[in-house]
Each structure stands twice: as structure tokens, then as C-alpha cells.
Amino acid sequence: MPLIIKDEYPKKLFREDGKRLDGRDKHELRPIKMEVGVIKNADGSAYLEWGNNKIFAAVYGPRDVHPHHLAKSDRGILRIFYRMATYSVFERKRPAPGRREKEISMVISDCLEPVLFLELYPGTSFEVFIEVIDADGGTRCAGTTVAALALADAGIPMRSLVTSVALGKIDGEIVVDLSGIEDKAGQADLPCAITWFNDQLSLLQFDGDMTLEEMNKCLDLAPDILKRIYEMQLNALKEKYLKIREEVNKSEEIATEGGEQ
Ligand code: ADP
Numbered sequence: 001m002p003l004i005i006k007d008e009y010p011k012k013l014f015r016e017d018g019k020r021l022d023g024r025d026k027h028e029l030r031p032i033k034m035e036v037g038v039i040k041n042a043d044g045s046a047y048l049e050w051g052n053n054k055i056f057a058a059v060y061g062p063r064d065v066h067p068h069h070l071a072k073s074d075r076g077i078l079r080i081f082y083r084m085a086t087y088s089v090f091e092r093k094r095p096a097p098g099r100r101e102k103e104i105s106m107v108i109s110d111c112l113e114p115v116l117f118l119e120l121y122p123g124t125s126f127e128v129f130i131e132v133i134d135a136d137g138g139t140r141c142a143g144t145t146v147a148a149l150a151l152a153d154a155g156i157p158m159r160s161l162v163t164s165v166a167l168g169k170i171d172g173e174i175v176v177d178l179s180g181i182e183d184k185a186g187q188a189d190l191p192c193a194i195t196w197f198n199d200q201l202s203l204l205q206f207d208g209d210m211t212l213e214e215m216n217k218c219l220d221l222a223p224d225i226l227k228r229i230y231e232m233q234l235n236a237l238k239e240k241y242l243k244i245r246e247e248v249n250k251s252e253e254i255a256t257e258g259g260e261q
Pocket of ligand 1 (some may be wrong): 061
């Protein structure tokens, strides 16, 4: 991919061979890798590589609410802290959380809250820290996806997982999973998320220019794309339990061998 300097974006976002600049087809996702249980001190955690995005999520809770005045006597609260590291983007980003980070934290919180049983945890909080250490477009979607995984890893009762992806328009074509350059130089960006227990969209944002027909095309494409990412989330969770089972089997074997001698 060509090196992008400051605001010099490529004029065309498709190559001569019809592929996108990073070699993908229109409806192809970037490579995705997920792992759970990556932060020992957290109640639950997950790590996600999604194209060039690298994101950690750590979950703590249910625990006391600080500051106390935020506590609700009839339910627990969900607090999301989405942060983009200052070294995560080409230009130095101000370290203090800005308006964008606060907005994304709120959006992610709205996406995840419907799947939690907060009414069962009065006076407590669930805190989810989403740390973007490398950012290349679609971090709110990737952040939502990895945060849902970390909540599941924490063993917190959930109605279902939540999965998120952005669709959009570049050079007049509808594409899936916009990269950073596509996000900036493209015509439209449509991040969406789904809660699987009721198949409802819990996020739908829009930025850019698109006809109603094009938006409907995006929404038609979304379920299949989201399903593919959902399978990866499930596999990441299964992977952890398969590893634990393997370790238990091994230690049982060792114990049996020891007993036989
Ligand atoms: P998202 O990451 O969800 O697509 P945006 O559309 O706001 O959110 O940002 C698109 C991309 O622009 C980010 O993924 C990141 O690569 C880059 N970006 C965002 N904020 C900054 C910033 N303050 N400085 C430099 N790059 C940024």
C-alpha cells in the first residue's frame, strides 16, 4: 500500500485489476485475529488484530462505583473507556481523551448495554477499557467487537455477543470494512453493530454521501459479513476452553502416572 503523507490521499481507491488498494475484493474483510484472556489482572480481556488495527479490551466488574455519585441503586452501570494511544496513528494524537473518544465510548456503551443484565447488579459498575494501540479505520467497530468478547471472557451473563463492522462507499462502489485511507478518501462510512439475541442493529452511524438504494445495499450485505466476524468471536472463546481442557487432561494424566508408580 502506498505511504500516505498527511492529507495526501490517493485519487483512486481501486487498482487497475479492480481490487482495492490493499488487494481486497469489494466485499472482503481485512484479516482478523482474536484471542481472549490476554490480561491477567482483568476479570475478562481480549485482543484483536483487524487489518492494521491492534486493540486490547479489559473488563472489570461487577465492582464498586468510583466516583460513588454515579452509582444507581436499582441497577449496575456500564462504563466504556475507548482510548486511542498517542502513537497509534501517523500523526501524533493528543494524549488526553478528546471529543471523538468520548463520543465513541458512548456509542459503544449504547451497543453493549442491551446484552447485559444490569438490573441484576444494583450499586455496581462494569468497566471496559478499550485501548487502541494501532489504528487504521473502523476502530469503533473493532472496539465494540473486542469489548463484547472481553465481557464474555469475564463470565458476565449476557443475552448474546455483539458484533460490529463498517460498510461504505469508495469510488462509487459499496464496500465492506473500510480501511483508514478508504475511510478518509472514500464517499461514505456506515458503521453498524448487531445484538445476536434479537438480531437487532444496536449501532447505525452514517458519515458521507449515499443514496437510499446504496444504504439498503449496505444493510443487505451487513448480516452475512457480521456473521463471519461472529463465528471468529465464538472460535476465540472456544479456543480458550479447549486450551484449559487440554491442560486439565495433561495434569490428570500426570497425576495418574504418579499414582501408578
Ligand atoms: P473509526 O476508527 O471508528 O473509523 P474515525 O472515522 O473517527 O473512527 O477515524 C478513522 C481513522 O482515522 C481512525 O481509525 C484512525 O486511523 C484515524 N484517526 C482518528 N482520529 C485521529 C487523530 N486524532 N489523529 C490521527 N488519526 C486519527
